[in-house]
Amino acid sequence: MPIIAADLVRQVKSAIQSLYSVQEVEAIAYLFVEMSTGAIRMDCHLGKEVEQPKDWEQVLARLATHEPWQYVLGKGWFRDRIFELNPHTLIPRPETEELVDLVLEKITPNKTTCKVLDVGTGSGCIAISIALEALQAQVSAWEISPEAQTQAMQNATSLGAKVTIELQDVFQWSTRSDSETWDIIVSNPPYVMFQEASQMEKHVTDFEPGLALFVPDANPLIFYQVLESMSSKHLKQDGWIMLEINQALGQETKALFSTNRWKNVELKQDFHGKDRFVIAQRDI
Secondary structure (H helix, E strand, C coil), rough: CCCEEHHHHHHHHHHHHCCCCCCHHHHHCCCCCCCCHHCCCCHHEEEEEECCCCCCCHHHHHHHHHHHHHHCCCCEEEECCEEECCCCCCCHHHHHHHHHHHHHHHHCCCCCCCCEEEEECCCHHHHHHHHHHHCCEEEEEEEECCCHHHHHHHHHHHHHCCCEEECHHHHHHHHHHCCEEEEEECCCCCEEEEEHHHHHHHHHHHHHHHHEEEEECCCCCHHHHHHHHHHHHHHHEEEEEEEEEHHHHHHHHCCCCCCCCEEEEEEEEEECEEEEEEEEEECH
16 A cells, blocks of 8 residues: 555654653664665655555564564664564664674685684674675674574575574584684674663563573673683684674773683774774784
8 A cells, every 4th residue: 555655653652652762763763664665764754655565564563562673574784784683683773884894804815715704693694794895705604593593594595694603502622623723713792781770771681582682790791701611722923813792891801811811802992982892813
């Protein structure tokens, strides 16, 4: 049924106006309509007619429960590409795009091959982006969730990226062959403490997968500890590990790499100026 695109925008705004800030409501409404119908903001201002999306009332009802628009649509943006999502994959975030930039900076343009491993790939956004933007990279990824692995494989296929995605629990890394090594290991692992959940937005805590978000309050660095151990064995000499981190635990995470196994250890900030990444280079 044809409908004016601006009317769809107004309906989305009405459904979510009590859930987000005024600026967020505006941004979400226009983006949602664009991704649902193809009508950009200018089309809405010009009174363009579009076909009303299927099950529109149901869609609005889901948005009104605080369900993230990315899950309602089943897709989201990352580095100017659309990634399909499901409830077992985290919604890609702008900060993680910066993590990809850090990896790309370490890939030597004239090097024949650079082996990269993404641990906990989720939707595959990190691994796939690296594979598409550094053609000399040989990219593989690990994921513990079968549903997330399936989604990542579908994204790799639809986006034309050559990425090997395996089901692998990082805590079982010692089962891998000692001869299996990488030039770069990258990860955005779970790092949110359960005690932080009360400070988080409802659309995150109620809908995004806890398996990919939360860590025990008593041992919030559990994933970084295992990643440090695994990388010290499976990174090549002078290889890099690059991690997204909990901003509240920057110095503690950096300290894990303050041993003679590592050099050039850095705590880096994101575009908000918050501690967000730790990188380190294997020494011995």
